[in-house]
Amino acid sequence: MKDAVNKDTIVKSKIKIVNLEKEFEGHFVSRGINLEIPEGQMTIIIGRSGEGKSVLLKQIIGLIQPTSGSIIIDGIDITELTGKKLDECFKKFGYVFQFAALLDSLNVYENIGITLIEQGYRHEEILSIVKEKLSLVQLSEDTLYKYPSELSGGMRKRVGLARTLVTNPEIILYDEPTTGLDPITSRVIHELMFDMQKQLKITSIIISHDVETFKYADKVALLNDGKIQYFGDAKTIWESDNPYIYQFIRGLTEGPITKEITYFKDKA
Amino acid sequence: MIIQCIDFIGASAINICTSIGEFTLFFFYALKTLFTSKLKISKTFAQMNRIGVESFSIIVLTGLFTGMVLALQTYIGFQRVGGEQFIGAIVALGIIRELGPVLTALMVTGRAGSAITAEIGTMIITEQIDALKTLRINIFQYLVVPRIVASTVIMPFLTLFSMIFGIIGGYIVCVYVLELSPEDYESSIRNYVEIADINGGLKKAAVFGLILSWVGAYKGIYTSGGARGVGIATTQSVVASSILILITNYFLTKLLEHM
Numbered sequence: 001m002k003d004a005v006n007k008d009t010i011v012k013s014k015i016k017i018v019n020l021e022k023e024f025e026g027h028f029v030s031r032g033i034n035l036e037i038p039e040g041q042m043t044i045i046i047g048r049s050g051e052g053k054s055v056l057l058k059q060i061i062g063l064i065q066p067t068s069g070s071i072i073i074d075g076i077d078i079t080e081l082t083g084k085k086l087d088e089c090f091k092k093f094g095y096v097f098q099f100a101a102l103l104d105s106l107n108v109y110e111n112i113g114i115t116l117i118e119q120g121y122r123h124e125e126i127l128s129i130v131k132e133k134l135s136l137v138q139l140s141e142d143t144l145y146k147y148p149s150e151l152s153g154g155m156r157k158r159v160g161l162a163r164t165l166v167t168n169p170e171i172i173l174y175d176e177p178t179t180g181l182d183p184i185t186s187r188v189i190h191e192l193m194f195d196m197q198k199q200l201k202i203t204s205i206i207i208s209h210d211v212e213t214f215k216y217a218d219k220v221a222l223l224n225d226g227k228i229q230y231f232g233d234a235k236t237i238w239e240s241d242n243p244y245i246y247q248f249i250r251g252l253t254e255g256p257i258t259k260e261i262t263y264f265k266d267k268a
Numbered sequence: 269m270i271i272q273c274i275d276f277i278g279a280s281a282i283n284i285c286t287s288i289g290e291f292t293l294f295f296f297y298a299l300k301t302l303f304t305s306k307l308k309i310s311k312t313f314a315q316m317n318r319i320g321v322e323s324f325s326i327i328v329l330t331g332l333f334t335g336m337v338l339a340l341q342t343y344i345g346f347q348r349v350g351g352e353q354f355i356g357a358i359v360a361l362g363i364i365r366e367l368g369p370v371l372t373a374l375m376v377t378g379r380a381g382s383a384i385t386a387e388i389g390t391m392i393i394t395e396q397i398d399a400l401k402t403l404r405i406n407i408f409q410y411l412v413v414p415r416i417v418a419s420t421v422i423m424p425f426l427t428l429f430s431m432i433f434g435i436i437g438g439y440i441v442c443v444y445v446l447e448l449s450p451e452d453y454e455s456s457i458r459n460y461v462e463i464a465d466i467n468g469g470l471k472k473a474a475v476f477g478l479i480l481s482w483v484g485a486y487k488g489i490y491t492s493g494g495a496r497g498v499g500i501a502t503t504q505s506v507v508a509s510s511i512l513i514l515i516t517n518y519f520l521t522k523l524l525e526h527m
Contacts, residue, residue, distance in 0.1 A: 063398055087404060094402070101399035103391075115403050118410070160399075167403065 014039035014171060014203040015060065020069035022055055029055050030066070031226030037171075037219075042197050042204040044213050044234065046248060047223035048257065053207045054098075056223065057173045060205070061093050062086065073171075094164030094172040098179055100156040102148040102163075108134075109144045112163045133162040137192060154185035161192065165200075172196070174206040178213070190216050211249060222248055224257055294486045298416055301408040311414035312421075319380040319415075319481070320422030324429065330375050331430035334367050335359055335437025343446050352446075356453035357460035359438035364461065364469045368431040370517055373476030376419075376426065377509040381480040384415055385505035388488025389498040397489075412489070416481045423477030424470040431469065468524040475520060476513050483509040 015037035022030040029052035037043050047053050058064040060071055062078070070077045078089050102111045110117065112133055113126040121129075131141060137158040148156055157177060164172055174193065178186035194216040197204045206213060214220060217234035222245050229244040237245060247255030342358045388411060391397050400407050435457065442448045487505035491497050 058398075061402055063401060090402075090404060095399070097395050097399060099394070101395040103396050103399070104394075114400075115405065118405055163399075163403070 012039045013037060014074065015205075016070075016072040017056075017060070018070040018072065020056070020059065020071065021067045022052070022059060022064065023067045028067075028226055030059070030069075033069070033223070033226070033228055035221055035228050035231065037203060037205055039203050040197075040201045041218035042194070042206065042216060042234075043219040043221060044206045044208050044217045045221045045223055046208065048248075049209075051223050052226060053223055054175055057095070057175055057205065057207060061095050061173055062090055091167065092170040094167060094169035096157070096160050096164055096172060096174045096177055098176045100148070100153075100160035102156055102159055104148050107145050107147050108139075108151070108159050111148070111159055112166055114163065115167055129166060130162075133165045136165060136196070137162045138188070152185075154181050154189065157181070157189055158192065161196070165196070169202065171203045171205070174204065174208075176207050176209070178208065178210045183212075186210060186212060214249075220245070224248075229256075290490070291483075291486055294489070295482055298408055298412050298482070298485075301406065302413050302417065305406060305409045307417065308409065308414050311410070312418050315415050315418030316422045318383070319376065319419050319477075320426055323376050323379050323426060326375055326379060327372055327426050327430050328433050330371050331363070331368065331433035332437040334371055334430075335363055335434030335439075336441045338362050338367070338434070339438035339441035339446070343442070343448075352448055353452040354456050354460075355442055355448065356435075356438065356456035359442075360435050360457045360461045361465060363434035363438070364431050364465050366469075366517075366521075368434055369427050369469045369472040369476060370513065372427045372430045372473060373423065373480060373513045374510055376423065376477070377480045377484075377506055377513065380419070381484040381509050382502045382506050384481060384484030385488040385491070385502045386498055388485060389491030389501045392489065392491045393494055393498060407489075412485045415485055416478060419477040419481035420474050421477070423473040427470060427473035428466075431466070471524065472517065472520050475516060479512050479516060480509045483512060 013036040015035075017033050017035040017037075020030050020033040021028060033056060045053050045056065055064060059066045066079060070079055072078070073089055073092065076089060078086060081089060103114070106114065109127070109130055112130045113121075116126045116129060130144070134141065134144070139155065139158050139162070143151065143155065143159070148159070151159065161172075161177075177193065178189050181189065190210075190213060193204060193206065196202055206217065214234045214237055220230070220232060220234045220237050221228050222230040222242075224244055230240070230242045232240060232242075232245075237249060240246060243256050246252075247257050338359045339355055342355050342362075343352065346352055346355055346358070388397070391411075397407055397411075400410060439450070439453055442453045443450045484505050487501045487508070491501040493500070
């Protein structure tokens, strides 16, 4: 098994996670995660449902407090920060939710421009920024005054991405961005994420079960049993002999990833 | 068996203390936000519209029929002792001091308090609150404080309308159903109802407005467990608000007696 913390990496690490643990009511979801996310690259985190991938992302962005361990962003351990310093650090982040999490009482313009509206920007300034972000995610201006309930799943995810881009983040975390989308829309979203990352030099972390995402990614990390069991280049993932990754990407029932499968066998 | 029993009592006591602590801290955090950050005026007015203006028709109906029933019931008793000329004062005092504020608060709790919990709770389970947090938007400033301020400010106005329509309801019954003298009804109100009675009723209304929005927002923010969780939180919000309003009403009445 490769060490998830790549000490000799040439690309600078943007995020370094050290011995991260998270406990919920006596059950450890994260059991000592060590991971380095390279700057300006796209890293995918894969793993079975319920393995704590979203919990890991939410710990990185501060929505969930880790039980122990460190999350180091640009050399600063954010688990030791509080108040305004922590807020400043989190300004580097954007988060794209699995189901977009658009505010359903606001239209697309208000959803994308919400941070600017709250900061008291003038309507003309907000409109110009919102239109710019809308075109970045390849949505027409016709959608500007539509409500989330009037949009398709793919459009909602694009609006969610545009909302994230308004704050000009250095790091974007994507929580299963293509879940529930048809293959064509999934591809559009993948290409959009890839373009964003290349154009804006954004460090991206993506949680995905979609094997298609590997084509666009630089690195892949496999989370199993609360730990990173594999970390390596996405381009060579199909040649990897790591038993976890071998089993996972081929969808094999036999292998080291057994927890849930054993359960079903027992039930059967 | 005994150990299990002690364990259960201990766990329940810890849960209750935790909830009370969270509930109190929630209020102090809202208060702190109110005084340390800018109030969202447009959101506050929007909430006043939702909590107050949209509740107007049910408050009018509640006030009107409560006044009518109160007049009928009072008449039955007062007729026996020959005190029909005091019905106006009894209806007005009952409505102004107790029934107006309490019934308005209970109606608004059912209509708007539950809506506050359901709306915030749905935002929690659909990750909309998490989205706001990731955008570094203070959810207390954005969601909680405008609702609490709106509810506290608008409730005295709603209650005032409830009082007015309650007295009108009493008048309709006395004059057109019981065929009593309209002058007796009006003069007994003028003679026995004081401004302090109205002030007291409106103060109670403001406190009830605070309670129903505080409980509504608290239950919404602490919602968990999907659609079922939203349903449970909404029910708990209405029950807890109603009980708190009734209990607070007693202590406020005692307190206002001495003011």
